[in-house]
Structures are given as structure tokens and as C-alpha cells.
Amino acid sequence: MKYSFRNDYSELGHPALLEALLQASNEQNKGYGMDRHSENAKKLIKQKLETEDCDIHFVTGGTQANATIISYILRPFEAVLACSTAHINVYETGAIEATGHKVVTEEGVDGKLRPIDIEHALKAHYDEHMVKIGMVYISQSTELGTIYSYDEMKAIYNYCREHQLYLFIDGARLSSALAASDISLNMFKDLCDCFYIGGTKTGFLSGEAIVLFNDRLKPYFRHHIKNKGALLAKGYVVAIQFERAFQDDLYSTIGYHMNDLARFLTNELKDLNVPFFSESSTNQIFPIFSKEVVESLSELYDFEVWEEVPGGLAIRFVTSWATTKESCQELIEDIKKIMN
Amino acid sequence: MKYSFRNDYSELGHPALLEALLQASNEQNKGYGMDRHSENAKKLIKQKLETEDCDIHFVTGGTQANATIISYILRPFEAVLACSTAHINVYETGAIEATGHKVVTEEGVDGKLRPIDIEHALKAHYDEHMVKIGMVYISQSTELGTIYSYDEMKAIYNYCREHQLYLFIDGARLSSALAASDISLNMFKDLCDCFYIGGTKTGFLSGEAIVLFNDRLKPYFRHHIKNKGALLAKGYVVAIQFERAFQDDLYSTIGYHMNDLARFLTNELKDLNVPFFSESSTNQIFPIFSKEVVESLSELYDFEVWEEVPGGLAIRFVTSWATTKESCQELIEDIKKIMN
Amino acid sequence: MKYSFRNDYSELGHPALLEALLQASNEQNKGYGMDRHSENAKKLIKQKLETEDCDIHFVTGGTQANATIISYILRPFEAVLACSTAHINVYETGAIEATGHKVVTEEGVDGKLRPIDIEHALKAHYDEHMVKIGMVYISQSTELGTIYSYDEMKAIYNYCREHQLYLFIDGARLSSALAASDISLNMFKDLCDCFYIGGTKTGFLSGEAIVLFNDRLKPYFRHHIKNKGALLAKGYVVAIQFERAFQDDLYSTIGYHMNDLARFLTNELKDLNVPFFSESSTNQIFPIFSKEVVESLSELYDFEVWEEVPGGLAIRFVTSWATTKESCQELIEDIKKIMN
Amino acid sequence: MKYSFRNDYSELGHPALLEALLQASNEQNKGYGMDRHSENAKKLIKQKLETEDCDIHFVTGGTQANATIISYILRPFEAVLACSTAHINVYETGAIEATGHKVVTEEGVDGKLRPIDIEHALKAHYDEHMVKIGMVYISQSTELGTIYSYDEMKAIYNYCREHQLYLFIDGARLSSALAASDISLNMFKDLCDCFYIGGTKTGFLSGEAIVLFNDRLKPYFRHHIKNKGALLAKGYVVAIQFERAFQDDLYSTIGYHMNDLARFLTNELKDLNVPFFSESSTNQIFPIFSKEVVESLSELYDFEVWEEVPGGLAIRFVTSWATTKESCQELIEDIKKIMN
The missing domain is CATH 3.40.640.10 (Type I PLP-dependent aspartate aminotransferase-like (Major domain))
Structure with a gap:
């Protein structure tokens, strides 16, 4: 993982x-x-x-x-x-x-x-x-x-x-x-x-x-x-x-950090035309992928499967105070590979 | 304190x-x-x-x-x-x-x-x-x-x-x-x-x-x-x-440490003829002092007043993993001074 | 009433x-x-x-x-x-x-x-x-x-x-x-x-x-x-x-009595083309009337207004062990008068 | 009974x-x-x-x-x-x-x-x-x-x-x-x-x-x-x-009736030197009898055994709206017979 x-x-x-x-x-x-x-x-x-x-x-x-x-x-x-x-x-x-x-x-x-x-x-x-x-x-x-x-x-x-x-x-x-x-x-x-x-x-x-x-x-x-x-x-x-x-300002700084990374993920995924289950502006995001993509992704990353929706599965990515830009970039790269 | x-x-x-x-x-x-x-x-x-x-x-x-x-x-x-x-x-x-x-x-x-x-x-x-x-x-x-x-x-x-x-x-x-x-x-x-x-x-x-x-x-x-x-x-x-x-054996070792110090306090106090509210063999002890002694002692140490008893007040001393022999010795010395 | x-x-x-x-x-x-x-x-x-x-x-x-x-x-x-x-x-x-x-x-x-x-x-x-x-x-x-x-x-x-x-x-x-x-x-x-x-x-x-x-x-x-x-x-x-x-058989006899009268009401109301909120076969029935009819009816009879529905109000009639055929007949007659 | x-x-x-x-x-x-x-x-x-x-x-x-x-x-x-x-x-x-x-x-x-x-x-x-x-x-x-x-x-x-x-x-x-x-x-x-x-x-x-x-x-x-x-x-x-x-005054009248009979029982029992568990002035009374008396009495009357006390058992007699003077008199007579 x-x-x-x-x-x-x-x-x-x-x-x-x-x-x-x-x-x-x-x-x-x-x-x-x-x-x-x-x-x-x-x-x-x-x-x-x-x-x-x-x-x-x-x-x-x-x-x-x-x-x-x-x-x-x-x-x-x-x-x-x-x-x-x-x-x-x-x-x-x-x-x-x-x-x-x-x-x-x-x-x-x-x-x-x-x-x-x-x-x-x-x-x-x-x-x-x-x-x-x-x-x-x-x-x-x-x-x-x-x-x-x-x-x-x-x-x-x-x-x-x-x-x-x-x-x-x-x-x-x-x-x-x-x-x-x-x-x-x-x-x-x-x-x-x-x-x-x-x-x-x-x-x-x-x-x-x-x-x-x-x-x-x-x-x-x-x-x-x-x-x-x-x-x-x-x-x-x-x-x-x-x-x-x-x-x-540590408390709010951590919030900004989490949101920045979640927004990065959101923007990258939207560029890939990935639809979303909800319009989140915070550190939980809910992209929708096909079951096949979710399955492949789940071999590399840990995340929650939220709900079955028309067109596949809504999953949840959460960013934390410890999440790094590098991890997010790697996630996006892996998603690109899987979706192609 | x-x-x-x-x-x-x-x-x-x-x-x-x-x-x-x-x-x-x-x-x-x-x-x-x-x-x-x-x-x-x-x-x-x-x-x-x-x-x-x-x-x-x-x-x-x-x-x-x-x-x-x-x-x-x-x-x-x-x-x-x-x-x-x-x-x-x-x-x-x-x-x-x-x-x-x-x-x-x-x-x-x-x-x-x-x-x-x-x-x-x-x-x-x-x-x-x-x-x-x-x-x-x-x-x-x-x-x-x-x-x-x-x-x-x-x-x-x-x-x-x-x-x-x-x-x-x-x-x-x-x-x-x-x-x-x-x-x-x-x-x-x-x-x-x-x-x-x-x-x-x-x-x-x-x-x-x-x-x-x-x-x-x-x-x-x-x-x-x-x-x-x-x-x-x-x-x-x-x-x-x-x-x-x-x-x-850390868990039990801490227990022995606390009890050793509580027993030290008990023995020293018994040597001073201090009566006890209960026969404790663990890290909580309940000596009985006159109200005057308790009052003086409370200016130097923090402890709980347990119960009013004939002859004064039962108080509670608790030893912890962090309690040192030195603190206990100092307590006994101070009690001796107050009781004299 | x-x-x-x-x-x-x-x-x-x-x-x-x-x-x-x-x-x-x-x-x-x-x-x-x-x-x-x-x-x-x-x-x-x-x-x-x-x-x-x-x-x-x-x-x-x-x-x-x-x-x-x-x-x-x-x-x-x-x-x-x-x-x-x-x-x-x-x-x-x-x-x-x-x-x-x-x-x-x-x-x-x-x-x-x-x-x-x-x-x-x-x-x-x-x-x-x-x-x-x-x-x-x-x-x-x-x-x-x-x-x-x-x-x-x-x-x-x-x-x-x-x-x-x-x-x-x-x-x-x-x-x-x-x-x-x-x-x-x-x-x-x-x-x-x-x-x-x-x-x-x-x-x-x-x-x-x-x-x-x-x-x-x-x-x-x-x-x-x-x-x-x-x-x-x-x-x-x-x-x-x-x-x-x-x-x-008193217990079940009372049930038959109540249902008989409820069925009488249901049949009479269906003859009047009154729609129903649910298909009841027991002693609670839920006919739907216009608000005007319900209002007029409520001056003569006591009943519960159940729910607003398209086309008016579903109301509830309940028959009991004490309800008589005469009361039911009178109710139907009054409904006919009100609806005309 | x-x-x-x-x-x-x-x-x-x-x-x-x-x-x-x-x-x-x-x-x-x-x-x-x-x-x-x-x-x-x-x-x-x-x-x-x-x-x-x-x-x-x-x-x-x-x-x-x-x-x-x-x-x-x-x-x-x-x-x-x-x-x-x-x-x-x-x-x-x-x-x-x-x-x-x-x-x-x-x-x-x-x-x-x-x-x-x-x-x-x-x-x-x-x-x-x-x-x-x-x-x-x-x-x-x-x-x-x-x-x-x-x-x-x-x-x-x-x-x-x-x-x-x-x-x-x-x-x-x-x-x-x-x-x-x-x-x-x-x-x-x-x-x-x-x-x-x-x-x-x-x-x-x-x-x-x-x-x-x-x-x-x-x-x-x-x-x-x-x-x-x-x-x-x-x-x-x-x-x-x-x-x-x-x-x-029906509510209070019933109270007086019950108390009158309880007082009658109390007075009669006191005349027999029966001790009481509590000084009741209401419709529950608690006479104390020996276990033998209680046993004999329990063959004739229904009552509650309240508590074991020195000298026997405290039992409870309760008078109700329906209790009659005759029942109370009969109880006393039977107690007298049993105690002799």
C-alpha cells in the first residue's frame, strides 16, 4: 500500500x-x-x-x-x-x-x-x-x-x-x-x-x-x-x-494545508473529467470512478468506498495535516495510468 | 507548593x-x-x-x-x-x-x-x-x-x-x-x-x-x-x-515503584504513631492527622482530605510512577516538623 | 356533533x-x-x-x-x-x-x-x-x-x-x-x-x-x-x-362487526367515486375528499384529517364495537348531500 | 382462606x-x-x-x-x-x-x-x-x-x-x-x-x-x-x-373508613400486648408476632410478612375500602385463639 x-x-x-x-x-x-x-x-x-x-x-x-x-x-x-x-x-x-x-x-x-x-x-x-x-x-x-x-x-x-x-x-x-x-x-x-x-x-x-x-x-x-x-x-x-x-494560527493553518491538497486533487481529477458525488471545498472529496478503476486503485491506496452510484462508485479521499503534495501527485499519476 | x-x-x-x-x-x-x-x-x-x-x-x-x-x-x-x-x-x-x-x-x-x-x-x-x-x-x-x-x-x-x-x-x-x-x-x-x-x-x-x-x-x-x-x-x-x-515488565514495575514509596511513607508515619484510616498495601494511603496538622501540611503539599474521623481528618497520599524517594523523604521531614 | x-x-x-x-x-x-x-x-x-x-x-x-x-x-x-x-x-x-x-x-x-x-x-x-x-x-x-x-x-x-x-x-x-x-x-x-x-x-x-x-x-x-x-x-x-x-368468540366477533361497517362505508363511498388513500380491509378507512367537503363534514361528524394529498385531504373514519349501521347510513347520506 | x-x-x-x-x-x-x-x-x-x-x-x-x-x-x-x-x-x-x-x-x-x-x-x-x-x-x-x-x-x-x-x-x-x-x-x-x-x-x-x-x-x-x-x-x-x-367527600370518606378499621385492629392488638414495628396511624399496620403465631395465622388469613425482627416477624395488615368491621373482629378473635 x-x-x-x-x-x-x-x-x-x-x-x-x-x-x-x-x-x-x-x-x-x-x-x-x-x-x-x-x-x-x-x-x-x-x-x-x-x-x-x-x-x-x-x-x-x-x-x-x-x-x-x-x-x-x-x-x-x-x-x-x-x-x-x-x-x-x-x-x-x-x-x-x-x-x-x-x-x-x-x-x-x-x-x-x-x-x-x-x-x-x-x-x-x-x-x-x-x-x-x-x-x-x-x-x-x-x-x-x-x-x-x-x-x-x-x-x-x-x-x-x-x-x-x-x-x-x-x-x-x-x-x-x-x-x-x-x-x-x-x-x-x-x-x-x-x-x-x-x-x-x-x-x-x-x-x-x-x-x-x-x-x-x-x-x-x-x-x-x-x-x-x-x-x-x-x-x-x-x-x-x-x-x-x-x-x-496553527489550527487554521492545518485546515488550509488539508484544503490545498484536496483542491489540488479535485482540480487534477476534473481535468481528467472525473465526476464528483458532491461539491466539496474541504478536505474530503468524493470522486466517482468505475468499479474497475476503484479495484485497481485499491491495490495501491487505501480509501473509503462511499456509495454505489450510477456509473460506478463514489469513493472518498481525505487529506490530513500529514498528507504531502508528493503523495497527491503520485496518486494522480497512478489514477491516470489506471484510467488509460 | x-x-x-x-x-x-x-x-x-x-x-x-x-x-x-x-x-x-x-x-x-x-x-x-x-x-x-x-x-x-x-x-x-x-x-x-x-x-x-x-x-x-x-x-x-x-x-x-x-x-x-x-x-x-x-x-x-x-x-x-x-x-x-x-x-x-x-x-x-x-x-x-x-x-x-x-x-x-x-x-x-x-x-x-x-x-x-x-x-x-x-x-x-x-x-x-x-x-x-x-x-x-x-x-x-x-x-x-x-x-x-x-x-x-x-x-x-x-x-x-x-x-x-x-x-x-x-x-x-x-x-x-x-x-x-x-x-x-x-x-x-x-x-x-x-x-x-x-x-x-x-x-x-x-x-x-x-x-x-x-x-x-x-x-x-x-x-x-x-x-x-x-x-x-x-x-x-x-x-x-x-x-x-x-x-x-514495565506495567508491573511501575506498580512496584508506587507501592515501595507508599510503604516507605506508611512505615515512617507508623514510626511517628500516626494512625491510619485503612490498612492499605498499595499506592493510596490514608493517614489520620489533627486538623491543625492537615492545615499546616496543606500549605506545603497537595493531597486529598478524605473524611472527617474521630481524632481529626483522614487524608490521602497517592504515589505515582513519577514520585521520587526524595519527595517522600521531604514530606516525612515536613510532617515531623509540623507535628512537633 | x-x-x-x-x-x-x-x-x-x-x-x-x-x-x-x-x-x-x-x-x-x-x-x-x-x-x-x-x-x-x-x-x-x-x-x-x-x-x-x-x-x-x-x-x-x-x-x-x-x-x-x-x-x-x-x-x-x-x-x-x-x-x-x-x-x-x-x-x-x-x-x-x-x-x-x-x-x-x-x-x-x-x-x-x-x-x-x-x-x-x-x-x-x-x-x-x-x-x-x-x-x-x-x-x-x-x-x-x-x-x-x-x-x-x-x-x-x-x-x-x-x-x-x-x-x-x-x-x-x-x-x-x-x-x-x-x-x-x-x-x-x-x-x-x-x-x-x-x-x-x-x-x-x-x-x-x-x-x-x-x-x-x-x-x-x-x-x-x-x-x-x-x-x-x-x-x-x-x-x-x-x-x-x-x-x-367475542374478541373476533367484535372485529367482524367493525369490519362489516367499515366495508359498508367503503362500498358506499366507492359507489360515489370517492378515492381512497389506502386499500384498507379493516376498521380504519381513508377516503379522500376535497377540502370543502371535509370542512362541511366536520361540522356534523368527528374524524381525523390524515394527510394533505393531491386532490384534497385524506381523512380517517374508524368503526368501533359500538358503531351502528344507522350511524354509518346517516354518515353516507350526509356525505351525499354535501357532495351534491 | x-x-x-x-x-x-x-x-x-x-x-x-x-x-x-x-x-x-x-x-x-x-x-x-x-x-x-x-x-x-x-x-x-x-x-x-x-x-x-x-x-x-x-x-x-x-x-x-x-x-x-x-x-x-x-x-x-x-x-x-x-x-x-x-x-x-x-x-x-x-x-x-x-x-x-x-x-x-x-x-x-x-x-x-x-x-x-x-x-x-x-x-x-x-x-x-x-x-x-x-x-x-x-x-x-x-x-x-x-x-x-x-x-x-x-x-x-x-x-x-x-x-x-x-x-x-x-x-x-x-x-x-x-x-x-x-x-x-x-x-x-x-x-x-x-x-x-x-x-x-x-x-x-x-x-x-x-x-x-x-x-x-x-x-x-x-x-x-x-x-x-x-x-x-x-x-x-x-x-x-x-x-x-x-x-x-367520597375520596376522604374512604380514607376514614380504612383508618378506623386499622385503628380498631391496632387498639385490640395493643390490648393483647402485641408490639408494633412502626407507629402507624393509617391503613397499614405492622404488628410483631412470633413465627409460630404467624404460621398459624397464615392458614386463615392472607397478609404480608414484612421483616424478621428480634422476637419474631413483623407482618403487615392493610385495610381497604371494602374491609368490614366483622372481618376485623373475626381476625382479632382468631389471633386471640392462636396466641392462647
């Missing part, structure tokens, strides 16, 4: 993050996130968010972050609305339902919900025999590599506020989304009630930062994290990585 | 484990524990367990391991029986109940359950208006630093098997227990249905290894881990540390 | 059932279903089922029966597969998800699942990142008034057994289904793992009889009923009604 | 309640509690409560009422505090934990909690590693037949309000408590956030009325009832019985 484009968590950790961890190896730190690194990491993140008025908590994985946040927000009889392609609907083995809540879905477009989709769901859930929709979940970037523009996200949040729905943004791949969209970190405070900043898919050993803007979501959140088994004894391990990633 | 004896997770990671991680920093590994390090770590652990006939899974924390295992084992109407001092009863913010199960408790002795305690609980839960006790949870070492002897644990397991109860051992501090008890790793296969080998409190960044002996506990366990939000994307980060800790 | 065709639970109770209750009003009976009426009712039901090899339990409502059964069958990481129109998916306010389980849906045809639908769902849930489908839920009759034929149900059960899926049949409206289908009560033991016999919608004050054929579903079921808050103190109140309904 | 003193739900229903049901047998009523009887029953109950400012909902059983209310009130990381003898702790097969919440217990005195008990529990749950106590559960009358006086209950409620704890009173045996205590129905609005008025143990076929005073407990409660599988299709069956029981 020459190289894996299967995902963005195939490589241990970005050298700068590992270096930051090593520098702390002789320290003693308080447990459960009460340490100075956690404090400092939160301060640095708040600077990028351009607000002091939020609570930040560190956990270790995306499904954990989603289940913890959603089960905190919802009342027992409430459901979360998500796009049918959403991670919480498809890829979390019922982790949200395990906390007692239905995931209501709408088809949406390109992996994204629109206000009209939310309205459709609200209308279909009109009395006490149906779950009450209590919040909306969206992903930035989405599971199809697409992104919400500022206007799209603002429209959703406005709709949510008018209808007493909380809006939560899954930022598992936020670094890539930030590099691709017109939404920067300082805008999130006006675009949602809470979101999380993904570390695992941006070169962290593990780690996600939950950011809570809405005051109603703040009390006793640490109790809830512990209740969900997600309060890390060595919280400072995650905090040190966020501290490093946000002390300069 | 001179030094913290508050817990055994105050320091990032043992140098040998960090070194093992760094050596893997240029690799690409499969996600979600399907990588070669996970495979090799399991092989090495199985060698110490002296059995091939078990399933091993890596997760990141103790509460997570407990909630995942217990909710896998129990039917909805079943409860877990534990000592009233048990971690799952007191210190997990209802994480077990959050999965739907009652924690039934018995007082036990010295933080330990005996067959007679289990029998008492079974007799009190005799019909369908009470929860059915489906499993027993014990900790090795216990929350009071005590340990089960081989005979004690064997008696419990025999009782459990006779009464169709699963036995699960919480090994958050197993390295210390191994170094103190007459139960070695190769005996566990005959002493329980499942247990976990704690990494976080033995110098890991994070990580616990769940070991399932009973065949009935094996199918679809990975589904369940994911359902509980505990399936780590970079599973190899934990696996690499277990691989290193079990490729030689 | 002349009459309500809104549902089949608008009238207190069938006179024969009330009479049976009154006859027991001077008795003392054991609580929680341990009484002689419960015993006798089970015996009578087993006679109709033509098997001794099943466990029977009485509860008070359909959602309660569904949530109790499904949460007993499934492991935490498992989901139930249902038609998208299924009661458990739409009309139970997330009661299934409240027990921790996802409801996976397929479109199906006419409110019914086919083996091909189950196969589609199984293929879409292929690894540990997705819920494991553990059982299939179908309704007889369905939420659209349609019924499974013997061959259709047998095909589903065969498919389920080949794929280790439990099959559960929701019989909220079983009396009507029995009267319309080629499946009689004595066939159920070969057609599913468990089902429930609905009383509430067949003239009972309340009451459903859960029937468990599969031995794996029998142990500790009473514990589970209590755990779900569904173990009735005066279990004999429900039992007495089942005893009466099954001592002769 | 001459007579059963086992419980107060051995007899179908009080004649006046049955009569009220029969009178409605030719009506058509709206489903799910939206009917005129539900409306009227609520009006009549509110008159006795002397407030309009409460929401009332009807369900069918005590465990169901408890689980529904408690799971509505608590956040996921919160627990309910109860006396160790509480019904929710011992006799509900983990129904509260099944909704995700720990039941924290204190010993209390005579089956009752005092402010000092609540304070003790709060002090023991001081940080995010322990559940947060969010509410207090008490029973009136208690599981030992004792009752809270007005002053005792007021002291508890004051303590709860000062510490942001909700107070919920389980009124499964409220009619008996009302007849024995200095707390009448019109006082409850100032003594708790919510309670339920038990029907099943006061001669109803089934039925409990949940009363919510605190405005924070009102929104979407019907959604929650349905989510818990407790929304009865024929809600009017329960409502009609409450309508009848509260149109005059």
Missing part, C-alpha cells in the same frame, strides 16, 4: 503538538481539567472567538462530544433534527438514542439543512403524540465535504431562535471548514448556541473543545460530562494541544 | 511510553483500533494473561470503561452490586444509572465485598418488585487502598458462578494491586468474567484495556463501545502505550 | 366486558396479575393460540406494550426496524428511543414491510459504526388499515429467522385484522417471536395481552414490566376482560 | 365508582384525556385543592406516576433523594434508574426524611464527581404507615426551597393520610412542587392524579407522559372515577 487517503486520523499527531506535550512531561498538573493549561487554552480559544462570554470544556472524541451536548440540551420528550446524512444519524451506532432521544431527519441538500427543512419537520411534529423538536444539529464541514456559508448559517440560526430551537454545530472538521468558508471563529458566537472545535481530525492525539455560548447551557455542564463518562482524568493532555494549536 | 500527593494522574506520561508514541509519529495507522499496534498490544497482554481465549478492547477512562462494561452485561431490569465505597457508587456522577441500572450496595469490610455480603443482597431482592442483581463489581485495588487476596477473590467468583452472577473487576489501579497481592495477571482468567487493566493511573496519557473472558460478553462489544461514545478514532494512541507497557 | 368516527376508543367498554367486571366486584383477588382470572384468561388465550408453549402478560396500553417488549428484546446497541408509517416511529413521542434504541425505518409499501426492505436495511448497517438491527416491528392491521397475508407474514418471519432478527407484531387492532385476513390466532405461533393482542381498541376499558413464543424472551419478563412502570396493581381488571373476550 | 389483609388493591372497585363508569357507558368521549370528564374531574380536584393554579394529569399506576414525574423534573446528572425505605428505592425494580437517575437514600426516622437528612445528603454530594441532588421524594403516608405532620412537611419544603430542590410527594395512600394527618388537600399547594393523588389504593379500578403546582413543571408534560408510555387512550375511564370521588 503506497498511501492511505482513508481519513484524517491516520497519523499520530502534528509535530508541534507532540513537542508541546513533551515540554510538559516533567510537570505536575491538577486532574479533571482544573489545571493551568486548561485555563490558558480556554483563554486563547476565547481570544479567537472574540468573546469572554462562553464556557469551554475539553473531551476526547466527536461522538462523545455530540452525545454529551445533545443529551444536556434536550428534555426527555425532545428530539434533535439533523440532515439524513448527519454523523449522529448514521455513524454513531445509536449513541444519541442511547441517551434517550430520537434523531429526526430531513433530506436537505448537499448534506445541509435549510430553514425550509426545519419548518417541514416542525409542521410534522405538531402535538403530544410526536416528539417535540428541541434543537437542530448541523456539521461544518458536512459529512459530504460541503460547507455552510455565513448567510446560510445565519438564516438557520435566525430560524432556530424564532422557533425556540437550540442550534448546535458539529465541528469535527472545523479547521478545514474555516479555511474554506466565509465564517471565521469570531463569528460563531452570533451563529449558534454551542459548537465544538475538532482536534482529532486536525492533528491532535485526541481532543475536542466544546464551546457553549447560550447561558442556559452552562450550569453543571461538568457534572454532565462526568455523567456521560467523558471527564478525562488527565484533562491537561487535551488542553496542552489546544493551547499550542491556538497560541498562534 | 512543594509537591502533589493528590493522585496518580498528575504527571503526563512515563518516558518509555512517550518514547514509544514518538517512534510511531511518522506512521499511518488504521482508525478505530483496527491497526497493527492494537493487534500487537492485545497479543502481548494475552501472553501475560496466559490465555488466547479473551477479547481485549481499549478505551480512554475508568468511568467510561465501567459504564460500557456494566451496561453491556446487564439486562434493563438488572442491577450491579458493589461495595458502598465503590467508585461506581460514589464518584461517577450517576454514570451507571445514566445507562439505566441501579447500583445496589452493601457495606462490606475495608472497601471489599465478601460472599456473605452478596448473599445478603440476593436475599433482599427476591421477587419482581425489586431489581434483579445481575453482576458484582469489585475494585482491585479498592478505593481504600486495600486488596483482595487470591482466596478472597476466588471465593467471590465461586459464589458468583453458583448464583449466575457476572463478576467484573475494576482495575483502575491494577498495577499497584499486582505488586501488592498474591494475584498475578495469569490468574485473572480463573477469577472473573471480565476486568480492565488501568493505564491512566500507571503513567499512560490515557487508556484502559478491557479484558473479556466470558464468551457471552464478547459478541458485538465494539458496537457497544461506539454506542457509548467510547470508540477512539486514534485507537492506536492507547494501543501503542499498552504495547510498550506489556512488551517487558 | 352527530357522531364520532375519530377512533375505536371513544366508547367506555363493551357491555359483556362490563358485565364480567361487575360480577367480580365482591371478590378479593391477588395483586399484580397473580390472581385466578389472570390464570384463566391466559389458559383461554392459549387455547385460541393452540399452544401451551408461550408466556402471556397483561398491560394497559399499546405504547406501553411496544416500549416494554422492544426494550426487553434489544441489546443497547441494537435498533428496531419498522415501516416509516409505523406507530412506534411517528406516534409514540419517542417512547422507544426513551428506552435507548433507534427506530430504523424503511418506506415499505402500503404501510407494510417486505423481506426486500429488511434486506435493504441490513445492508445499510454493516459495521460497528452503525446500529445493529436486532428486530423487526410490524403492525397487523397496519397504521393504514392494510393487512399482511399469511404468505407475506410467513416470508417476513422466515427472513427474520434466517438473519437472527426477532419479529414482533403490534396487534393494537388485531381483532379487526383477524376478521379481515387469512391469518387466525392459532397461526401466530409460527409467524413471529412475540406479539400483543389489543384490547383497548376492541371494547376493553384498557388492556393488551403480550404473548411471548420465543423461549429467549420469557425469563424475568415480569421484572421488566415492573421496571417499565407497566405492572398493574389490579392486574385482574385487565385479566377479567380478556377472560370474557376469549371464553367464546 | 377467610380474608385477605394483604393490601388495599385486592377488590375491584368501590360501588359508587363502578356506578359512575356504568352511567357513561353509552357516551362517546375524546381520547387521551381531552374529554369533558377529564375537564370536570380536574375542576373538582382544584376546588378541593383551593387553587386554579396547577396542572392535573391522570395516569394508571404509582410506579408509572413516580417514574414519569421524577424523570420530568431531573436533569441527566441529577438524582432524587429518598428515605431508604421509599417505594422508589426498594419496590420499583429500578424504574427510576431506568430513566437514567440515581436514587440517593438517607435512613431517616420512621420512614420519614427530616431537613437534617437532606442536609447530610447535600453535604456528601459536593462536586461534579457526584450526582447533583435535584429533588426530594417523600411519601404521605409512608411505606411504614407513618405520616408527616404539617410542621414536618412545611419544614422539609422550606428547606427544599432554600436549596433549590424540588419536593415531590407520593400520595399512593393519600386518602388514608388525609384522614390521619393535620394536612388537608387545600394545604398541599403550599407544601410541595408536585404530588399525586392515589386512586388505585382508594377503590379505583386504577388511576392516579398527578398535580403540578410549580410553573416550571408544567410545559409539555403531556408530551412527557406519552414518552413514558403512560398516556391512556381511554383517559376518561380514570377521569370518571376521579370525577365521582371528588364530587363529594
